[in-house]
Amino acid sequence: MPKPLIGISTYLEPARWGVWDLPAALLPAGYPRLVRASGALAAMLPPDEGPTAAAEVVARLDGLIIAGGADVEPVRYGAEPSPRTGPPARERDAWELALIDAALASGTPLLGICRGLQLLNVALGGTLVQHLDGHTGGRGVFGEHTVKPVPGTLYASLVPEAAEVPTYHHQCVDRLASPLIASAHAEDGTVEAAELPGAAWVLGVQWHPEMGRDTRVTEGLVRAAARR
Template identity: 75%
Template sequence: MTQPLIGVTTYLEPAAWGVWKLPAALVPAAYPAMVHRCGGLAVLLPPDPDPGAARSVVARLDGLIVAGGADVEPVRYGAEPDARTGPPARDRDGWEVALIEAALDSGTPLLGICRGMQLLNVALGGTLVQHLDGHTGGPGVFGSHRVTPVPGTRYGSLAPAPVEVPTYHHQSVDRLAPPLTASAYADDGTVEAVELPGAGWVLGVQWHPEVSDDLTVTRGLLDAAAGRT
């Protein structure tokens, strides 16, 4: 069987390595490693200056991961920036929304992780809480907490019992986009997973499976993507 080709979004940041200090397209290595561990091939997708290219890109993929990272710009969901919201990443926002829309239109399996879940919610008409305490372990340190699946959902079928997950976010779903269903919650009521009901495979998780030994959601994506190869 052909290995599924999974696109993983990246972001543009100044970076230093060896004698070089240059703008770079970055994503933590744990993301492609997670794809490899589940039997897929990973291709990295830096923001394209032309969001219209997203449909051509997605047409070449068997699945898409929208990775974590910077806060979604509040203007995208009609809000004023909170003082604690990070600086905008407009090129990334525009590119990843275009990728999400292309994946939804083409039925390409889609997994949104942390920011990726939030952007999926925004792209479909939802809003975000701009600051939330207690879902990190401190600056640069992952926290951990329990998430409880909603029975009868796609995520609930993948993980039928509560699990401890690695978490690092200060924003979360506020108003859930009308097409989406919440499929897991933290103990404090924070929406921790969302999905799009129907035949396609679309799931967003608020936690970071790439730094976990639990590959449940990634295997779910790869299984769905394998059906397209």
């Protein structure tokens, strides 16, 4: 049986390698490594042109990961930017929201990681806290903290115990979108995972599984992708 194909959204950023200094589609290597370790093939998805392209891309995938990265532009959830909110990544916001919409419309298994959880919440009508202390290990350093699953959720079926997770974020869910339910929390009450109940496999986690060794969440995504 062929391995499922999991698409992962990417950054468009200036980059330097060898003699080159050019715009590049970038993705930390931990993401495709995590997908491969979970039993699937990985495909990078750089920003493209709008909803039609997103639907065509998602139609060719067995599953989708929305990767971590820049802050979501506050206008997307009806807020003014805080002084501590990062610069907007409008092209990426538009592309990843279109990918999320296409995955939800088609029933494609979807995992949001960090920013990916935040975008999933925004896509469904939720809002974000624009700055949160204590969820990094310092500038450019991943931290670690405990997340506790909510019994009876999809996430709890994958990771039933409290777990230490690698974390690096300064924004988080504020008002949870009404279709979503919280499925894990940090000790300070921060929503650390949220999911969409129903037939489709839709889960967002606030931490960075690609920086750890626990593959249970992505193995759940891959199993759902294989069933399709």
